[in-house]
Amino acid sequence: MTKQVQQLDRVIIRFAGDSGDGMQLAGDRFTQETASFGNDLSTLPNFPAEIRAPAGTLPGVSSFQLHFADHDILTPGDAPDVLVAMNPAALKANLLDLPRGADIIANTDEFTKRNLVKVGYEANPLEDGSLSGYQLHAIPITSVTVKALEGYDISKKDAERAKNMFSLGMLCWLYNRPADGTLRFLETKFASKPEIMKANVAAFQAGWNYGETTEEFSVQYEIKPATLPPGQYRNITGNTALANGLVTAAQLAGLPMFLGSYPITPASDILHELSKYKRFGIRTFQAEDEISGVGAALGAAFGGALGVTTTSGPGMCLKAETIGLAVAVELPLIVCDIQRAGPSTGMPTKTEQADLLMALYGRNGESPLVVLAPATPGDCFTTALEATRIAVKYRTPVVILSDGYLANGSEPWRIPEVADLPDLRAEFSFAPAPQAGDEAAGRKPFLPFQRDPRTLARPWAIPGTPGLEHRVGGIEKADGSGDISYDPDNHDKMVRLRQAKIDGIAADIPPLEVDDPDGSARVLVLGWGSTFGSIGAAVRRVRLAGGSIAQAHLRHLSPFPANLADVLKQYDKVLVPEINTGQLALVLRGRFLCDVISYNRVRGLPFRAAELSGVIQDVISNV
Amino acid sequence: MSRPIDGPETGAGHAGHRLASLTLVPKSDAKATMKDFKSDQEVRWCPGCGDYAILAAFQSFLPELQVPKENLVIVSGIGCSSRLPYYVNSYGLHSIHGRAPAIATGLAASRQDLSVWVITGDGDALSIGGNHLIHALRRNVNVKILLFNNRIYGLTKGQYSPTSEQGKVTKSTPYGSLDTPFNPLSLALGAEASFVARTIDSDRKHLTSVLRAAADHRGTAFVEIYQNCPIFNDDAFAPVTEPGARDEHVIRLEHGQPVRLGADREHGLRFGPLGSLEVVPAQTAADGSLLVHDAHAADPSYAFALSRLDRTDFAHTPIGIFRDVERATYDDAMSAQIDAARARQGEGDLEALLAGADTWRVG
Numbered sequence: 004m005t006k007q008v009q010q011l012d013r014v015i016i017r018f019a020g021d022s023g024d025g026m027q028l029a030g031d032r033f034t035q036e037t038a039s040f041g042n043d044l045s046t047l048p049n050f051p052a053e054i055r056a057p058a059g060t061l062p063g064v065s066s067f068q069l070h071f072a073d074h075d076i077l078t079p080g081d082a083p084d085v086l087v088a089m090n091p092a093a094l095k096a097n098l099l100d101l102p103r104g105a106d107i108i109a110n111t112d113e114f115t116k117r118n119l120v121k122v123g124y125e126a127n128p129l130e131d132g133s134l135s136g137y138q139l140h141a142i143p144i145t146s147v148t149v150k151a152l153e154g155y156d157i158s159k160k161d162a163e164r165a166k167n168m169f170s171l172g173m174l175c176w177l178y179n180r181p182a183d184g185t186l187r188f189l190e191t192k193f194a195s196k197p198e199i200m201k202a203n204v205a206a207f208q209a210g211w212n213y214g215e216t217t218e219e220f221s222v223q224y225e226i227k228p229a230t231l232p233p234g235q236y237r238n239i240t241g242n243t244a245l246a247n248g249l250v251t252a253a254q255l256a257g258l259p260m261f262l263g264s265y266p267i268t269p270a271s272d273i274l275h276e277l278s279k280y281k282r283f284g285i286r287t288f289q290a291e292d293e294i295s296g297v298g299a300a301l302g303a304a305f306g307g308a309l310g311v312t313t314t315s316g317p318g319m320c321l322k323a324e325t326i327g328l329a330v331a332v333e334l335p336l337i338v339c340d341i342q343r344a345g346p347s348t349g350m351p352t353k354t355e356q357a358d359l360l361m362a363l364y365g366r367n368g369e370s371p372l373v374v375l376a377p378a379t380p381g382d383c384f385t386t387a388l389e390a391t392r393i394a395v396k397y398r399t400p401v402v403i404l405s406d407g408y409l410a411n412g413s414e415p416w417r418i419p420e421v422a423d424l425p426d427l428r429a430e431f432s433f434a435p436a437p438q439a440g441d442e443a444a445g446r447k448p449f450l451p452f453q454r455d456p457r458t459l460a461r462p463w464a465i466p467g468t469p470g471l472e473h474r475v476g477g478i479e480k481a482d483g484s485g486d487i488s489y490d491p492d493n494h495d496k497m498v499r500l501r502q503a504k505i506d507g508i509a510a511d512i513p514p515l516e517v518d519d520p521d522g523s524a525r526v527l528v529l530g531w532g533s534t535f536g537s538i539g540a541a542v543r544r545v546r547l548a549g550g551s552i553a554q555a556h557l558r559h560l561s562p563f564p565a566n567l568a569d570v571l572k573q574y575d576k577v578l579v580p581e582i583n584t585g586q587l588a589l590v591l592r593g594r595f596l597c598d599v600i601s602y603n604r605v606r607g608l609p610f611r612a613a614e615l616s617g618v619i620q621d622v623i624s625n626v
Numbered sequence: 627m628s629r630p631i632d633g634p635e636t637g638a639g640h641a642g643h644r645l646a647s648l649t650l651v652p653k654s655d656a657k658a659t660m661k662d663f664k665s666d667q668e669v670r671w672c673p674g675c676g677d678y679a680i681l682a683a684f685q686s687f688l689p690e691l692q693v694p695k696e697n698l699v700i701v702s703g704i705g706c707s708s709r710l711p712y713y714v715n716s717y718g719l720h721s722i723h724g725r726a727p728a729i730a731t732g733l734a735a736s737r738q739d740l741s742v743w744v745i746t747g748d749g750d751a752l753s754i755g756g757n758h759l760i761h762a763l764r765r766n767v768n769v770k771i772l773l774f775n776n777r778i779y780g781l782t783k784g785q786y787s788p789t790s791e792q793g794k795v796t797k798s799t800p801y802g803s804l805d806t807p808f809n810p811l812s813l814a815l816g817a818e819a820s821f822v823a824r825t826i827d828s829d830r831k832h833l834t835s836v837l838r839a840a841a842d843h844r845g846t847a848f849v850e851i852y853q854n855c856p857i858f859n860d861d862a863f864a865p866v867t868e869p870g871a872r873d874e875h876v877i878r879l880e881h882g883q884p885v886r887l888g889a890d891r892e893h894g895l896r897f898g899p900l901g902s903l904e905v906v907p908a909q910t911a912a913d914g915s916l917l918v919h920d921a922h923a924a925d926p927s928y929a930f931a932l933s934r935l936d937r938t939d940f941a942h943t944p945i946g947i948f949r950d951v952e953r954a955t956y957d958d959a960m961s962a963q964i965d966a967a968r969a970r971q972g973e974g975d976l977e978a979l980l981a982g983a984d985t986w987r988v989g
């Protein structure tokens with residue numbers, strides 16, 4: 004049967020089910036196929052912190068949202084066009100997000116009396132007419148899958164488990180996705196269990212055939228590839244991009260890399276990823292705690308390595324003292340904080356931007372350092388390179404503020420040519436060893452705190468270099484010699500020198516770029532970090548509706564780009580949306596006496612474009 | 627793994643023998659002296675502090691290592707003893723309270739060409755840094771940890787420490803301290819330490835021999851040094867340092883030698899009920915049940931029983947090497963994994979890494 008094919012320019016699909024239903028995997032596979040097909044895309048996994056919350060309950064619902072299009076897109080989308088609901092809990096947890104007219108594919112096998120009661124449904128919503136505003140596809144997914152796998156020598160449980168592959172096959176048919184990648188994936192994943200592998204392949208094909216042959220779906224959709232800039236692409240999550248960026252940066256800097264880390268959601272994947280790259284000489288150390296993780300990284304940096312530690316908010320609190328030591332002894336150190344909802348344990352799997360003030364100021368004494376924030380998953384790669392460049396050149400800790408949304412979200416990423424990457428080695432110099440006759444020639448002995456007049460960086464004098472033996476520590480040091488000093492004026496000078504070194508980096512980073520196409524905007528929307536996509540999508544909506552709005556996005560939060568003060572002055576109003584209660588806004592007001600308008604939602608989720616465009620419109624109409 | 631008992635060991639860095647912790651560290655041919663390891667900083671401990679004696683013993687021992695001073699690194703935490711790195715002319719990192727073992731782990735694991743020493747105290751290592759200490763010991767990183775135990779907080783002016791005796795009256799415990807103290811050696815043995823020793827600040831010869839044995843151990847060496855703090859806890863170790871008393875109380879452990887104590891070595895040790903050790907007159911137990919010290923016993927139970935002997939009153943206090951066994955070190959194993967991965971998969975290739983598994987071409 005040939006079905007009608009309808010062209011769409013973009014679709015948002017949400018796979019939702021119990022934590023054990025394999026929805027993350029189905030979503031991930033659909034994403035890979037969509038990426039290799041050439042659509043632009045953006046994803047939002049959303050899962051419970053519990054590994055296995057009680058089956059069939061609302062807290063146990065795990066979902067994966069994917070937005071893909073024939074043009075470039077910026078966010079995983081606000082409202083799904085299609086919801087795959089593997090059980091009543093998945094339907095109930097997600098229904099409010101669905102616009103009327105959306106498709107719902109529901110697994111009827113799981114809509115049993117017991118499961119309905121578990122989530123408070125008195126009647127079966129698939130049957131009581133309450134979903135009449137939607138396109139409902141009620142399909143007994145589990146039993147059809149089990150039936151399709153009757154001929155395989157596997158347990159009933161394993162057959163039921165393959166239902167995610169059935170759903171995936173059905174969706175792949177519906178949206179005309181290629182299947183080769185998934186088949187290859189299953190072959191590798193189940194290589195040691197051939198019967199399970201064959202069954203999963205059969206389930207995928209059964210799903211595909213179900214879409215093609217039954218009358219459940221009358222149309223098949225087609226979304227043409229997007230026209231992205233030419234190049235070789237892969238789909239990449241923020242955590243993978245960050246890990247790859249760190250490996251690349253260490254290679255470009257010619258430094259051995261040492262990662263000290265303690266497992267914490269949502270940062271652990273960086274540790275997992277980096278621990279695979281032994282052949283790059285990377286040493287990964289799973290420490291006994293967060294403090295030891297950063298301590299070992301700093302110890303390695305003292306020895307001339309690129310020291311890295313990865314964590315999330317609660318771990319940042321514990322690392323603060325050691326980061327302060329890195330500020331005091333002026334050694335390079337990369338600290339990756341993959342922010343999550345706080346305070347305290349908060350919501351480990353949900354995103355937030357509320358660690359900015361902690362990164363900037365959360366240590367005792369005046370302890371300035373560098374803070375960077377990637378804007379998209381792929382940008383985590385570039386940010387790792389920039390962090391390394393600055394840390395090594397200026398002998399300073401650099402905090403990278405990613406977050407749960409960037410960490411697990413993905414987008415197509417144009418793979419850079421290695422030859423085009425910056426040479427970080429050029430910025431790197433160990434202190435020279437002293438020469439014979441130095442003293443006679445009036446050359447000074449080695450001074451561990453004698454600064455490079457251009458960068459204000461001190462020498463990185465590593466053990467093993469003869470003649471540069473020296474002692475450093477957290478106690479205040481005399482300018483130049485680095486000897487212990489309690490001299491009042493010396494301390495004042497050192498406090499200012501450490502600040503001046505960080506401030507001076509502003510001259511060595513790109514100016515803030517403002518996107519103001521018609522040049523007539525009176526309102527600037529200024530963001531930082533992972534809100535880039537949502538703000539960009541909101542700005543497009545406003546412009547499409549005829550509004551005039553300028554957009555700028557900060558990737559450097561300490562120091563700020565040198566032109567930030569001028570940019571702020573050019574606009575009548577500056578709107579700062581943040582997933583916190585106004586942390587950047589507080590800094591901007593304090594630093595620039597600029598009365599920015601702060602917009603805040605702290606729901607553990609990215610902003611919705613529709614919501615933000617409304618906020619922007621309001622500000623514009625009140626200028 | 628246990629080495630055969632072959633009589634007393636010198637463990638010295640005599641000709642041809644490179645101390646076990648230094649096999650990957652460059653060897654210096656230049657003849658160094660104690661003076662070469664003195665920095666230009668004025669030493670600032672209180673007059674009479676035991677730290678002076680330890681520093682002097684350490685500095686006069688260092689030339690024996692034949693390590694160029696640029697390959698020697700001393701890492702410390704916070705406390706009186708942790709000032710030591712400033713006084714030694716080598717690389718030094720005076721870090722933060724309790725964290726020296728963690729920092730030294732990162733350094734030693736990434737630079738096997740360095741001889742790394744950690745200087746710490748009872749508060750630094752056993753209180754705020756207890757977690758790092760036990761994990762460093764179980765990992766067996768190639769660092770030497772010297773714990774200066776003065777049973778008091780000196781730098782903060784006299785609060786009780788985790789090794790202070792229960793009931794100790796200090797500024798923070800005017801009615802007496804409530805907690806049971808740690809026995810540092812029992813703790814280290816419980817943490818799977820491969821080298822555990824005890825020595826005394828005032829016994830330079832013994833102190834030096836223990837340092838030598840620590841340097842000859844590949845892996846984490848844990849050395850407790852009884853250190854007198856004349857200002858806040860004077861004579862805390864009098865029973866083992868006073869000339870009159872010490873022969874009664876100190877048991878000098880020597881591998882392969884019978885364990886003897888008493889002014890005339892008239893007592894010996896044997897196993898009592900439930901694995902504990904008991905002191906018995908040597909003649910009454912001439913039946914072979916008297917212990918001969920074995921520092922290389924694979925099972926740590928005996929070393930643990932030895933560590934429990936002194937209780938809190940120093941009645942019988944063993945000093946010397948309690949335990950010294952060979953075990954794979956963390957840093958060697960980490961390097962081996964990297965070498966194996968490179969041998970199997972070749973050097974890392976950036977282009978392949980960036981491309982990942984699934985790519986597609988646009989344009």
Ligand code: SF4
Nearest residue numbers: 671672675706780855
């Ligand atoms: S307070 Fe005690 S331990 Fe500290 S320097 Fe003075 S005597 Fe030595």
